Amino acid sequence: MGPKLIPLAFPESPKDRVWGRFSFTMLNAGEKENIIPGVAKARFDMRLIPEEDKASAIEELKNFLEEMKKRTGVDAELTILGEGGNYCTDLDHWIVKDFLRVAKSVYGTELYVAAELGGNDGRYTSAKGIPTITFGPIRKDTSFHGVDEFVYLRDLELLRETLVRFIARG
Numbered sequence: 001m002g003p004k005l006i007p008l009a010f011p012e013s014p015k016d017r018v019w020g021r022f023s024f025t026m027l028n029a030g031e032k033e034n035i036i037p038g039v040a041k042a043r044f045d046m047r048l049i050p051e052e053d054k055a056s057a058i059e060e061l062k063n064f065l066e067e068m069k070k071r072t073g074v075d076a077e078l079t080i081l082g083e084g085g086n087y088c089t090d091l092d093h094w095i096v097k098d099f100l101r102v103a104k105s106v107y108g109t110e111l112y113v114a115a116e117l118g119g120n121d122g123r124y125t126s127a128k129g130i131p132t133i134t135f136g137p138i139r140k141d142t143s144f145h146g147v148d149e150f151v152y153l154r155d156l157e158l159l160r161e162t163l164v165r166f167i168a169r170g
Contacts, residue, residue: 009114009115018049018050018114018115018116019049020046020047020048020049020052020057021045021046021047022044022045022046022047023044023045023047024042024043024044025043025044025045026041026042026043026044027040027041027042027043028040028041028042029041043081046061048086049086049115050086050087050088050115051088052086054086058080061078062078065078086123087122087123087126087127087132088115089126089131089132089133090131091113093131095131095133096131096133098166098169099133099135099166100113102162102165102166102169103135103162103166105165106158106161106162106165107158107162116134120134120136122134135159135162136159137151137152137155137156137158137159138151139151139152139155
């Protein structure tokens, strides 16, 4: 039996369950108006849900690109620059339960547990078999990964206190 997957998205997300993402993050084409560019480059992030197979997703993307090349006649190539991984730590794992207990003692309330897609380096620790938890000072109004992103100092204080108590609990 595999880990219990965390199907819920963050509160007020457009969907109830976490979903994969494909986001264009950089576009570069042309040097001047009214001249069709000879070369266009695009970079993107492709985020998978925890139960999605990375190799299958990459193969699906490659097949889609080949189909689009045939359909449009555009000469295109795909270069995969970095391959992360997805992970999910079982909600019944003692480290998850311990962390939630400590966080509740700091925040004074039960915390919402949700899946998160690639906003951290947890893929490296989980790839080594280390149970991994994502936790940080994110709020709806902090413009997470957007223009003028910020965090509240009080949230950093709470985060620090949670981590100190969690590490010292032993």
